Amino acid sequence: MNVSLLEPFRHEFMLQAFAAGGLVAAVCAVLSCYLVLRGWSLMGDAVSHAVLPGIVLAYLAGLPLGVGAFASGLLCATGTGWIKRHTRVKEDTVMGVVFTGLFALGLVLHVRTPSELHLDHILFGNLLGIEPGQLRETTILAGGVLAVVLALRRTLLLAAFDPSHTRVLGFPLRALDTLLLALLALAIVASIQAVGIVLVIAMLITPGATAFLLVRRFDAMLAVATGGAVVSTFIGIYVSFFADASTAACIVLVQALGFVAALTLSAGGRLRRRAAPPADPA
Amino acid sequence: MSLDLLLQPFSYDYMLTALWVSTLIGAVCGLLSGFITLKGWSLMGDALSHAVVPGVGLAHLAGLPLSLGAFTSGLLAAAAMSFVKLKTPVREDAVIGVVFTAFFAFGILLISLFPAQLDLKSIIFGNILAIAPGDVAQLVAISVLCVAVLALQWRDLLLFSFDPNQARTLGLPVRRLHLTLLLLLSATTVAALQAVGAILVVAMLITPGATAYLLTDRFGRMLVLGSALGAFTAFAGAYASYFLDGATGGCIVVLQTLGFLLAFVFGPKHGLLAARRARRRLCLVAPAVAP
Amino acid sequence: MTPAPDRPLTLAARGVTVTYPNGHVALTDATFALGGGTICALVGVNGSGKSTLFKALMGFVVPSAGAVTISDEPVRTAQRRGWVAYVPQAEEVDWTFPVNVHDVVMMGRYGYMNFLRIPRAADRDAVADALRRVGLWDLRDRQIGELSGGQKKRVFVARALAQQGRVILLDEPFTGVDVKTEEAIVALLRELRAEGRLILVSTHNLGSVPEFCDQVVLINRTVLACGPTSEVFTADNLQRAFGGALRHFDLSRSTVEEHDGRQVTVLTDDERPLVLGQGGHLEYRDRSAHEKLVADREAGKT
Numbered sequence: 001m002n003v004s005l006l007e008p009f010r011h012e013f014m015l016q017a018f019a020a021g022g023l024v025a026a027v028c029a030v031l032s033c034y035l036v037l038r039g040w041s042l043m044g045d046a047v048s049h050a051v052l053p054g055i056v057l058a059y060l061a062g063l064p065l066g067v068g069a070f071a072s073g074l075l076c077a078t079g080t081g082w083i084k085r086h087t088r089v090k091e092d093t094v095m096g097v098v099f100t101g102l103f104a105l106g107l108v109l110h111v112r113t114p115s116e117l118h119l120d121h122i123l124f125g126n127l128l129g130i131e132p133g134q135l136r137e138t139t140i141l142a143g144g145v146l147a148v149v150l151a152l153r154r155t156l157l158l159a160a161f162d163p164s165h166t167r168v169l170g171f172p173l174r175a176l177d178t179l180l181l182a183l184l185a186l187a188i189v190a191s192i193q194a195v196g197i198v199l200v201i202a203m204l205i206t207p208g209a210t211a212f213l214l215v216r217r218f219d220a221m222l223a224v225a226t227g228g229a230v231v232s233t234f235i236g237i238y239v240s241f242f243a244d245a246s247t248a249a250c251i252v253l254v255q256a257l258g259f260v261a262a263l264t265l266s267a268g269g270r271l272r273r274r275a276a277p278p279a280d281p282a
Numbered sequence: 283m284s285l286d287l288l289l290q291p292f293s294y295d296y297m298l299t300a301l302w303v304s305t306l307i308g309a310v311c312g313l314l315s316g317f318i319t320l321k322g323w324s325l326m327g328d329a330l331s332h333a334v335v336p337g338v339g340l341a342h343l344a345g346l347p348l349s350l351g352a353f354t355s356g357l358l359a360a361a362a363m364s365f366v367k368l369k370t371p372v373r374e375d376a377v378i379g380v381v382f383t384a385f386f387a388f389g390i391l392l393i394s395l396f397p398a399q400l401d402l403k404s405i406i407f408g409n410i411l412a413i414a415p416g417d418v419a420q421l422v423a424i425s426v427l428c429v430a431v432l433a434l435q436w437r438d439l440l441l442f443s444f445d446p447n448q449a450r451t452l453g454l455p456v457r458r459l460h461l462t463l464l465l466l467l468s469a470t471t472v473a474a475l476q477a478v479g480a481i482l483v484v485a486m487l488i489t490p491g492a493t494a495y496l497l498t499d500r501f502g503r504m505l506v507l508g509s510a511l512g513a514f515t516a517f518a519g520a521y522a523s524y525f526l527d528g529a530t531g532g533c534i535v536v537l538q539t540l541g542f543l544l545a546f547v548f549g550p551k552h553g554l555l556a557a558r559r560a561r562r563r564l565c566l567v568a569p570a571v572a573p
Numbered sequence: 574m575t576p577a578p579d580r581p582l583t584l585a586a587r588g589v590t591v592t593y594p595n596g597h598v599a600l601t602d603a604t605f606a607l608g609g610g611t612i613c614a615l616v617g618v619n620g621s622g623k624s625t626l627f628k629a630l631m632g633f634v635v636p637s638a639g640a641v642t643i644s645d646e647p648v649r650t651a652q653r654r655g656w657v658a659y660v661p662q663a664e665e666v667d668w669t670f671p672v673n674v675h676d677v678v679m680m681g682r683y684g685y686m687n688f689l690r691i692p693r694a695a696d697r698d699a700v701a702d703a704l705r706r707v708g709l710w711d712l713r714d715r716q717i718g719e720l721s722g723g724q725k726k727r728v729f730v731a732r733a734l735a736q737q738g739r740v741i742l743l744d745e746p747f748t749g750v751d752v753k754t755e756e757a758i759v760a761l762l763r764e765l766r767a768e769g770r771l772i773l774v775s776t777h778n779l780g781s782v783p784e785f786c787d788q789v790v791l792i793n794r795t796v797l798a799c800g801p802t803s804e805v806f807t808a809d810n811l812q813r814a815f816g817g818a819l820r821h822f823d824l825s826r827s828t829v830e831e832h833d834g835r836q837v838t839v840l841t842d843d844e845r846p847l848v849l850g851q852g853g854h855l856e857y858r859d860r861s862a863h864e865k866l867v868a869d870r871e872a873g874k875t
Contacts, residue, residue: 035376036372042325042328042375045379083546086546089319089492089495089496090322093322093488093492095324096325096484096488100484100539101535101538101542103481103535104482104485105532105539106532107407107482107531107532108533108536111526111527123406198390199386201383202379202383202386205379205380206380209372209376209380212372213370244395246390246393249388249390249394252387253387253388253391256380259380259384263369263370267369267370320667320671437689438690440672443670444666444680445665445680447659447661447665448661448681450633451657452683452736453652453653453655454683495671499671499673499716500671500672500673500676501670503671504671
């Protein structure tokens with residue numbers, strides 16, 4: 001019994017999967033705190049879908065896939081912002097139009113490209129099949145993003161909490177927003193191999209939302225989100241090994257269960273009492 | 283390209299079915315998209331289209347009609363969202379994100395557990411070219427129902443979207459209107475799922491409306507225009523996909539996005555160029571005012 | 574759709590207490606009664622329960638105790654009969670909506686239309702009449718976002734007119750509105766009062782209250798006072814309603830008095846100040862109109 005429960009840890013590919021999954025989970029969790037507070041949850045959704053045409057084009061051009069993915073993810077984010085500024089259509093609608101358009105373009109391009117590019121792997125990841133070279137790539141990307149976010153965490157928090165005050169203080173708000181978007185795109189690129197572009201959205205929302213329910217300080221929120229996300233990812237990978245099921249789906253479902261647990265805990269009253277008195281709806 | 287080749291799609295029964303069914307779905311989604319964009323429910327459309335996947339999977343495994351499963355799981359997701367929103371201080375968009383990704387992940391889990399019975403590609407990307415006659419009948423029923431409800435209730439839904447408070451003071455059943463819109467959204471999502479797949483459904487439900495919104499200032503015209511745009515792009519996309527070996531959803535949505543971009547640049551009043559012209563005229567009239 | 578002629582128009586709140594689902598009690602035991610042919614101001618600081626009372630009158634929140642009645646009917650019935658019209662603050666709607674002025678005013682007629690909401694000649698006439706009264710007839714085909722702030726406000730007033738509501742609720746009608754529009758709206762409200770309607774205006778602009786409101790309901794978590802403006806609008810009552818939130822500038826102790834005797838000029842930028850004379854005597858800009866109204870009402874009573 002003991003032997004079989006430890007089975008996952010005996011395989012090289014599983015250890016690599018744990019390493020890559022944990023790293024990606026940590027990066028996404030840290031970013032999710034900012035996205036949830038900034039009201040940018042949909043942005044993670046949009047950028048992650050939008051990387052598809054970039055990947056296909058980069059493949060055709062013989063460039064590293066990450067470069068293409070980053071470029072088209074950023075194109076979606078900045079394109080949405082630009083169109084929003086020049087039209088009366090609501091931002092979430094513009095974002096929906098742009099990201100679905102890019103994703104559809106990627107699909108059409110992919111169909112026209114006789115290639116070794118596995119659409120399934122791009123969409124849903126292939127964590128258990130990760131290769132040492134890809135692990136190295138993921139480590140560098142994820143580590144870099146993590147370092148930048150943690151170094152700038154207070155400034156980014158200010159921009160998320162009070163954009164106009166940030167501008168009053170003389171910080172370049174537009175540049176900070178662009179930086180956050182670029183970091184988001186990089187984190188998504190790093191996650192493609194692990195969970196794929198469809199389910200990375202969950203990793204970019206759920207940990208932040210869960211931590212938000214449990215703690216009231218931002219630094220604590222970062223810690224809880226990261227810890228929770230890494231642990232759920234380990235559990236998800238471990239379960240998927242035995243269930244022979246989609247690893248990405250298992251990870252996301254474990255994270256979702258974490259959210260439900262946090263919801264029950266916070267609704268249990270312990271935190272309710274600590275919450276600030278409700279604002280007068282008048 | 284010879285005329286023969288261009289007419290080739292029409293010589294296959296499956297293509298003819300795909301063409302008219304896509305057109306119908308495009309028209310219905312386009313009609314509803316006017317409400318979805320104005321109500322600010324774009325994210326909701328995205329969320330529901332992902333959330334129906336586990337329902338489709340379970341219905342398939344149980345041998346039930348796909349629409350039934352999809353509909354149930356979409357409504358469950360909507361109920362979960364409103365419950366969580368009520369219970370927590372988390373922002374609405376984050377709540378929607380958490381719920382729909384969890385549902386979607388459950389769907390993917392099902393597909394990965396039963397790869398023999400469930401076809402990932404047709405659920406995620408749609409498969410209108412191989413649609414079964416029973417599904418066609420369901421789609422027609424859904425479409426007729428949606429069009430009928432919208433035809434009867436569009437003015438009430440308009441007021442509900444524009445000014446819910448006024449709707450309430452007039453004694454309109456606001457909660458029922460909210461539910462009606464949600465049901466219509468779920469129903470059209472189920473329909474569009476077959477044509478373009480779970481990921482791209484949201485485009486069918488917002489892009490035609492957003493495009494029409496750039497072209498007119500009247501709500502009635504916006505609905506008609508959105509519906510026409512949806513029908514045309516769906517037809518043309520399905521037609522084009524014959525030559526592209528599938529990817530019907532991709533073709534339809536690429537066309538819809540192109541339409542939006544054209545309206546965004548060349549729209550007669552709200553387009554980029556029109557706005558630029560208007561600004562220039564303003565500068566000529568009042569040169570003292572800095573642009 | 575109008576109250577039966579034998580049933581006079583009244584609006585009454587009896588012991589209204591509103592508790593929100595989160596446990597917050599916004600209003601406790603609020604009681605007042607008003608009749609037709611009245612412009613009444615609903616005055617209180619932000620957070621005093623003003624909006625909550627409004628919501629209770631419109632049936633948006635159900636009181637946890639007490640009840641609101643309009644001509645002795647519950648709010649729900651009054652709503653269905655189109656008695657209650659509401660003029661919201663401009664921020665409450667999306668001005669980029671693809672509807673024009675005529676469409677919005679027509680929405681006030683929905684209650685009179687059949688299930689399909691297809692306008693009839695009577696609806697078109699009512700809309701045209703309302704648009705002419707607020708001076709927006711020439712702008713009826715404009716998309717609503719292309720209007721100025723004052724015009725936007727007038728669209729909502731026109732909608733309430735088209736609805737032919739017996740009770741008209743206006744939420745802060747003068748914020749962000751130029752003086753000309755304010756005067757036009759006040760003139761219109763006086764006409765509506767003369768037609769026997771009941772107009773309730775929520776405002777924190779104290780100075781304009783004595784000018785056009787003949788009754789006042791003062792609230793701070795409950796109804797503090799209710800009655801004719803000259804009786805309710807006293808320094809004492811206002812102090813109770815506003816507590817420290819009211820800026821008090823006592824002219825009798827100002828240097829102006831010493832130098833200029835009775836010649837006092839008060840200038841303010843945004844909101845009109847309330848000027849109280851000796852013994853709480855109210856300062857009216859249009860005294861004759863007010864006195865005529867009081868006299869008329871006295872004559873009517875006897």
